[in-house]
Amino acid sequence: MSTGEPPLAVLCIGTERWLREEAVQDLKGRCVAAGFEETDFVRFSDPDVEPQAILEAARTSPFGSPRRLVLVDGLQEITPDSAPWLKEYLTQPNPKSCVVICADKFEKGKEFGQVQIIRCSPLKGRPLEDWISQRCRQKGKPIETGAVSELVLRIGSGLQALDLALDSLALMAGDSPRITAADVEALIAPSLQQTAFEILDAAASGQTDRAVLALREAMALGRMNMDQFLGALGWYLRMAWKGGGSMSWMPPERREALNRFRRWPASRFQEALEELLRVDMRIKQGHPSPEWLADRLLLRLR
Numbered sequence: 004m005s006t007g008e009p010p011l012a013v014l015c016i017g018t019e020r021w022l023r024e025e026a027v028q029d030l031k032g033r034c035v036a037a038g039f040e041e042t043d044f045v046r047f048s049d050p051d052v053e054p055q056a057i058l059e060a061a062r063t064s065p066f067g068s069p070r071r072l073v074l075v076d077g078l079q080e081i082t083p084d085s086a087p088w089l090k091e092y093l094t095q096p097n098p099k100s101c102v103v104i105c106a107d108k109f110e111k112g113k114e115f116g117q118v119q120i121i122r123c124s125p126l127k128g129r130p131l132e133d134w135i136s137q138r139c140r141q142k143g144k145p146i147e148t149g150a151v152s153e154l155v156l157r158i159g160s161g162l163q164a165l166d167l168a169l170d171s172l173a174l175m176a177g178d179s180p181r182i183t184a185a186d187v188e189a190l191i192a193p194s195l196q197q198t199a200f201e202i203l204d205a206a207a208s209g210q211t212d213r214a215v216l217a218l219r220e221a222m223a224l225g226r227m228n229m230d231q232f233l234g235a236l237g238w239y240l241r242m243a244w245k246g247g248g249s250m251s252w253m254p255p256e257r258r259e260a261l262n263r264f265r266r267w268p269a270s271r272f273q274e275a276l277e278e279l280l281r282v283d284m285r286i287k288q289g290h291p292s293p294e295w296l297a298d299r300l301l302l303r304l305r
Contacts, residue, residue: 009033009070010119011096012089015105016125019161022211025104027074034070034101044066047075054088061092067070071100078106093117125160139182142172145207149184157191198226199235205305207239207263216302219294227294233283236300239294240279244272275303 009030015023043065047057056073065071078085081104083195092102109120126134132151139146146154146169158168169190172182175190193201198221206214221227243265282296288297 009101012118013103015121016109019125022123034072036068039067042066074103077103080108081106082110143171146182153187206301
């Protein structure tokens with residue numbers, strides 16, 4: 004928990020809800036005394052709430068806490084229009100309140116006065132890996148480096164979903180001193196993204212039979228439908244064609260496959276994408292064998 008005097012106003016900016024809630028709970032611990040949560044912590048979850056109601060809550064003194072915490076959540080972007088009351092409030096803030104606004108974005112160039120900004124953007128790369136390792140230590144079950152990478156592949160980068168998965172892993176790992184990659188593979192089902200890209204990686208590496216079987220299995224088990232497969236294939240082709248951006252986050256086999264594709268002439272990419280559009284249209288028109296069309300698309304990646 005942070006220490007020191009709580010700020011008068013805080014903007015929690017970013018789409019990672021876990022980090023936003025963590026920041027709110029930290030401020031709540033610094034502002035609101037135990038037993039006074041009902042009176043000294045006020046949450047407004049409706050962005051269309053009357054500004055006057057927010058101002059009255061912020062200007063009310065706490066009943067038994069060092070500060071009254073007033074939280075305004077549910078905003079997509081903080082602007083003078085979405086929070087019209089904020090500039091007025093900050094001209095004469097209540098020194099016994101802490102006002103917190105959570106939003107996905109902040110309109111740059113718009114000044115609201117002296118506010119503390121807490122960034123709550125999604126984590127990726129090393130910060131995400133460090134967060135997972137720290138959470139595991141807090142749960143009393145360290146995690147191996149290889150298990151971290153496998154977990155992100157299967158779950159993604161959402162912290163709430165990752166934390167739930169870590170709870171399951173810590174419980175199911177039993178007496179094992181740490182969580183291993185084998186634990187993740189055994190206990191966490193592959194994500195849609197991982198399943199799709201494993202199929203495409205296999206096809207791009209010339210393992211067409213393996214790719215076809217994996218696609219049929221994924222569809223039979225309900226892990227993927229045809230629309231999702233076509234969307235993943237479109238992303239795969241465009242990533243290889245357009246390039247750009249770091250590929251360091253990708254598994255080595257995917258980087259190799261995409262680099263192999265980048266040697267294709269532009270005309271071949273155009274043909275592949277046009278075929279993808281034709282297949283999508285034929286499926287929407289009721290083609291009797293979508294699986295056969297998907298097999299043909301996989302064959303194009305060899």
